[in-house]
Amino acid sequence: MTEIADLIERMYGHHYTPQTVSNMTKVLAEHVDAFMKRPLEERYVCVYIDATYIAVKRETVSKEAVHIAVGIREDGSKEVLTYAVAPTESAYIWKELLQDVKQRGTEQILLFISDGLTGIVNAIQEIYPQAKYQTCCVHLARNIAHKVRVSDRAEICEDFKSVYRSDDEQAGKAALSTFCDKWKTTYPKVVKSLRENPYIFTFYSFPKPIWRSIYSTNLIESFNKQIKKYTNRKEQFPHEEALEKFLVSQFEDYNQRFATRCHIGFDQARSELLAMFSNKN
Structure with missing residues (x-):
C-alpha cells in the first residue's frame, strides 16, 4: 500500500496514509467491476478503437497495450465502452472486447474506426457483421x-x-x-x-x-494522450490492478463530462443517422 500511496502522491499531488489508500482501493476495485459489467446502449453510431502503451510491473516492467473503445451514441454523446490490458495490441483481444460489448446489450453499431491493425476487420465482422469499417x-x-x-x-x-x-x-x-x-x-x-x-x-x-469526426481516430487518440499525460508522472504502475483502477477513474470522469455533450456535427446528422439505423433492421 505504501507504493500505491507514493504513486497517488506523484500523480495527483496528494498524500494519503497506507490505511486510507487501502480503503480507497477497495472502493475502486468495486468501481472497476461495476464499470465492466454495466449495461451499454442498444445502438451506437460509431465506435473508435485504439490502443495506447503504459508501463506496468509483472516481475519486470514493460509497456503494455491498453485497448480502449469509445462510442458515440445516437444523441451524439460519447462514452468509453470497455477496455483491456494485454502485452501487445491484437485483433484477438479486440474480438473478445467486442463480444463483451454485445453481451452487455449493444446490438447495432453503424461504423468502426481504427488505425488499420492487421486482422481487425475480420474480428469486427465476426461480432458485428453489418457494421462498416473506416481506416484512419x-x-x-x-x-x-x-x-x-x-x-x-x-x-x-x-x-x-x-x-x-x-x-x-x-x-x-x-x-x-x-x-x-x-x-x-x-x-x-x-x-x-x-x-x-x-x-x-x-x-x-x-x-x-460528421465526416471530419469519422475519417480518423483523432477523437480517441486525443483522449489517450490525456491518459498518458497523467501516467508520465510515474515511471510504472506496481501491478495491473493499480493500472486498472487508474484507468477506470479516468474513463468514468470522461463519461460524466461528455454524457450530455453532443459531438461536433452529430446534432445536424441525427435524422439521417436514425434512418441509417432503420435501414439496417
Missing part, C-alpha cells in the same frame, strides 16, 4: 510520410489530403486516381497499398456534418 486517414498519411523521402513528404501528404477532404466520394476517388498517377513511378509500393485498401472512403457514405 491520418494514420495512412503518417505511414505515407514514413515511406517517402523527407523532401517529398510535405507535397505527397498534401496531395493525399485531397482524397479524404473532397466534396463527395466520387471526387475523393478521382483525387486518389490523380494521386496514384502522379506518384506511381516514384513510390509504387505506396500507391499499390492505397489502391488495394477498400476502407478509405467508407466515411463518405455517412452524413456530411
